[in-house]
Amino acid sequence: MVSQERAIRSRHSIIRAAAQVVDRHGLRAATLSKVSAAAGLSTGAVYFHFAGKEALASALEQEAGQALDRLAATRAHEPGPALTALVDMTRELAELFNHDVVVRAGFQVSCDRAEGGVPVLRRRLTALLRRLVEDARRDGSLAPDVAVDGVVASVLAVTIGVQILARQPSPSQETSHVLERFWQATLPGLTPGLPTTTPRSPLVADDGAGDSAG
Incomplete structure (x- = not known):
């Protein structure tokens, strides 16, 4: 033992x-x-x-994939609007990029091994984002005239940007600000009934805007 x-x-x-x-x-x-x-x-x-470097690289990619699976499982059982779950998931993933070197490196390994193709973890992240955005369309927290593909592409792009920034020295404050500015600029156009300025928890506002979003 x-x-x-x-x-x-x-x-x-x-x-x-x-x-x-x-x-x-x-x-x-x-x-x-x-x-x-x-x-x-x-x-x-x-x-x-x-057995070698490739086996170690696979282990890193697998560890990061498991972290992504845990985020997906948490969001799947989260009550409330799916758009709230989407915002929360990106924040939690940004925290992992900032503070968990294994997750950060696992995503980097996935990119390095793709050799010009689409990284495995990026495909899995895209599928998770699409599932949340489609859920938001169904539960009404996503405005009906907003294209699902556009939201997925935009959120994926900013998430990849956060992953890259997280590898820089002292990244935490910068990546957090980038993500929050993205959501503050984007959410008013995604969600029906939101005010033009969004607080830290934009879909659970005290004035009832979160209820109208759901």
Whole structure:
């Protein structure tokens, strides 16, 4: 039991170290020797858990995908307008990009491995956004004359931008401001009955605007 727990801790340490290396240098420059040094383990210990760099990259992508799945599951069971769930989901994903190096690196790995194609995690994120926007169309929180494809494309673009900004030094305040400015500028045109200025929780306002949005 003790050896199994030690192995689990070592694997987690390697994944986190790999995330830090990828976050700093990118996947191409992320060698197993750099990962082992960051983890404080031998290269042999890294090979014990992962057959090679590609297996480690897959583990990072999988970890980020699981975080995305958890966000999707939370939003699926959230009461209230689907557009509120969409806004909340982007905020929570931005927080992950800012503070969880494994999620941030997992998305970066997905981009680096795409080789000009559409990254796997971007496809999954697009599907999640589309599901939320279509739910918002059905529950009436999205204005009927707003195109679903346009909303999905816009939210995807700003989310990708947040992911890129999160890799810069001291990103938290900047990425938070970018996302909030996006929603403040966008929400009045998406939701029927909203005032022209939107507070931090724009669809749950004290004056009842959130009720009219649902």
